Amino acid sequence: xxxxxxxxxxxxxxxxxxxxxxxxxxxxxxxxxxxxxxxxxxxxxxxxxxxxxxxxxxxxxxxxxxxxxxxxxxxxxxxxxxxxxxxxxxxxxxxxxxxxxxxxxxxxxxxxxxxxxxxxxxxxxxxxxxxxxxxxxxxxxxxxxxxxxxxxxxxxxxxxxxxxxxxxxxxxxxxxxxxxxxxxxxxxxxxxxxxxxxxxxxxxxxxxxxxxxxxxxxxxxxxxxxxxxxxxxxxxxxxxxxxxxxxxxxxxxxxxxxxxxxxxxxxxxxxxxxxxxxxxxxxxxxx
Numbered sequence: 027x028x029x030x031x032x033x034x035x036x037x038x039x040x041x042x043x044x045x046x047x048x049x050x051x052x053x054x055x056x057x058x059x060x061x062x063x064x065x066x067x068x069x070x071x072x073x074x075x076x077x078x079x080x081x082x083x084x085x086x087x088x089x090x091x092x093x094x095x096x097x098x099x100x101x102x103x104x105x106x107x108x109x110x111x112x113x114x115x116x117x118x119x120x121x122x123x124x125x126x127x128x129x130x131x132x133x134x135x136x137x138x139x140x141x142x143x144x145x146x147x148x149x150x151x152x153x154x155x156x157x158x159x160x161x162x163x164x165x166x167x168x169x170x171x172x173x174x175x176x177x178x179x180x181x182x183x184x185x186x187x188x189x190x191x192x193x194x195x196x197x198x199x200x201x202x203x204x205x206x207x208x209x210x211x212x213x214x215x216x217x218x219x220x221x222x223x224x225x226x227x228x229x230x231x232x233x234x235x236x237x238x239x240x241x242x243x244x245x246x247x248x249x250x251x252x253x254x255x256x257x258x259x260x261x262x263x264x265x266x267x268x269x270x271x272x273x274x275x276x277x278x279x280x281x282x283x284x285x286x287x288x289x290x291x292x293x294x295x296x297x298x299x300x301x302x303x304x305x306x307x308x309x310x311x312x313x
Contacts, residue, residue, distance in 0.1 A: 119164050126157050217252035218308035242273050257302050263293040267312030274309045
């Protein structure tokens with residue numbers, strides 16, 4: 027009987043011991059599960075933070091590239107390049123704004139988690155400062171782009187005004203030259219007429235009344251009967267006659283009347299300035 031009671035007591039003790047171990051095991055398993063979940067969340071949070079950090083620093087590299095493009099255009103007007111830089115800066119700024127919101131969410135999660143992690147908090151703070159610096163740099167680059175556009179526009183306007191001024195000056199100079207040439211040509215115009223006595227009288231170049239002296243161009247005459255020439259290059263006036271008489275008052279020592287082998291006469295002007303000094307009209311009578 028005593029043995030039976032002893033056996034029952036030992037069994038009860040063993041059962042109680044097993045029940046206590048199972049409860050402890052369950053509690054430890056729950057703790058391990060919680061720690062695993064916390065570790066996973068912390069690991070995911072850390073990975074996200076590292077990815078975000080890499081993207082932010084990539085954005086900085088992109089900004090530096092755009093800065094290099096802007097300040098290395100050889101100060102030339104490259105509207106396409108400037109527009110490309112403006113577009114790229116807008117895209118970088120949009121990405122920075124998105125990263126800024128992600129950082130704010132991560133910071134809120136870190137605070138709400140109740141886990142004090144000074145390293146992560148400091149990293150988030152540094153990244154927020156980095157984004158702010160990049161925002162300021164983008165704003166400066168955009169301002170420089172605007173100033174470049176204004177300077178290029180002003181330069182183009184100045185160049186256009188200068189070109190217009192040069193065109194006006196060239197046109198005025200050309201007009202003055204043309205007027206000078208026209209005046210010189212007009213000043214050097216001379217006129218000569220060759221005809222028989224009858225033809226010259228008919229056209230009003232000669233006039234003789236009964237028993238009176240012959241008058242040269244004293245009344246109305248036919249200007250179209252004259253041939254127009256330039257005294258600067260008129261050195262000889264050929265005729266088709268063997269008999270020639272000059273009616274206009276030309277200095278005798280300024281010309282010669284020469285004959286060819288057949289006796290046909292040519293008026294050779296030896297001193298053009300003196301020859302035309304009295305009158306620009308030369309009247310030659312041939313018979």
